[in-house]
Amino acid sequence: MTEVKWHEFASAQPLAEALAETVANRLREAIEARGLAVIAVSGGSTPPPFFNALSRKELDWAKVTVTLVDERFVPPSSERSNARLVAHHLLQNEAAKADFVPLYRECDEARDAAAQASAAMESISAIDVVVLGMGTDKHTASFFPDAGNIREILEQDDGDSVLCVEAPSAGEPRLTLSVPRVIGAPFVALHIEGIDKKDAFNDAIAQQEGTLSPIRAVTERLGKALHVYWAPKQDKTP
Numbered sequence: 478m479t480e481v482k483w484h485e486f487a488s489a490q491p492l493a494e495a496l497a498e499t500v501a502n503r504l505r506e507a508i509e510a511r512g513l514a515v516i517a518v519s520g521g522s523t524p525p526p527f528f529n530a531l532s533r534k535e536l537d538w539a540k541v542t543v544t545l546v547d548e549r550f551v552p553p554s555s556e557r558s559n560a561r562l563v564a565h566h567l568l569q570n571e572a573a574k575a576d577f578v579p580l581y582r583e584c585d586e587a588r589d590a591a592a593q594a595s596a597a598m599e600s601i602s603a604i605d606v607v608v609l610g611m612g613t614d615k616h617t618a619s620f621f622p623d624a625g626n627i628r629e630i631l632e633q634d635d636g637d638s639v640l641c642v643e644a645p646s647a648g649e650p651r652l653t654l655s656v657p658r659v660i661g662a663p664f665v666a667l668h669i670e671g672i673d674k675k676d677a678f679n680d681a682i683a684q685q686e687g688t689l690s691p692i693r694a695v696t697e698r699l700g701k702a703l704h705v706y707w708a709p710k711q712d713k714t715p
């Protein structure tokens with residue numbers, strides 16, 4: 478099993494600052510080494526403080542490409558769009574100069590959007606940083622445990638970089654980076670908050686080999702440390 482490096486914080490804000498600092502350093506190193514950097518980020522309710530902190534980091538953002546780990550098959554005008562979340566929280570301040578490659582494409586069918594996004598992803602040589610999220614159902618990216626083809630998706634070795642996933646628990650169809658694209662990044666972090674997600678992650682890692690758990694399957698295939706950034710969930714009510 479891949480090594481898990483646990484980074485624990487008292488609350489969401491110091492976590493966001495620390496993760497942003499580490500990610501900014503990784504992006505600077507990539508720019509120094511190959512003249513450009515690529516980061517894939519997740520959506521959902523957890524990332525905004527991290528996005529806000531990262532957007533203020535001073536680095537050569539004009540040389541950075543931002544893309545998504547996964548996306549709902551909804552246009553950027555939708556409140557459920559991860560592209561919209563990134564536009565509002567990450568592609569701001571210093572990071573406004575970054576390029577953005579969306580996964581969503583305007584098509585009738587999600588699988589056509591996935592094919593188009595996959596073709597666009599071929600022009601992106603390598604991803605330097607991946608920041609994953611996770612649900613209490615142990616899905617990460619859009620690798621949902623109840624997707625019909627989940628075992629095939631988790632075992633994929635090559636082929637398309639962006640896949641279409643349909644799962645009853647996911648609501649609308651999803652577009653997701655493939656496992657090889659996710660695990661190919663030299664730095665992979667998992668950003669989670671709350672005791673329920675900590676328990677879900679630890680439970681997934683402790684499970685018997687062969688048990689279907691997307692976060693475990695990705696962690697097993699990583700071949701390098703998985704950096705887990707965790708803080709307790711704060712009550713947002715005043």
Ligand SMILES: O=C1O[C@H](COP(=O)(O)O)[C@@H](O)[C@H](O)[C@H]1O
Pocket residue numbers: 519520521522523524546547548549559609610611612617618619
């Ligand atoms: O569906 C999704 O959920 C996960 C976790 O979201 P959160 O709201 O619990 O933070 C996220 O990682 C993924 O990108 C998103 O599409």
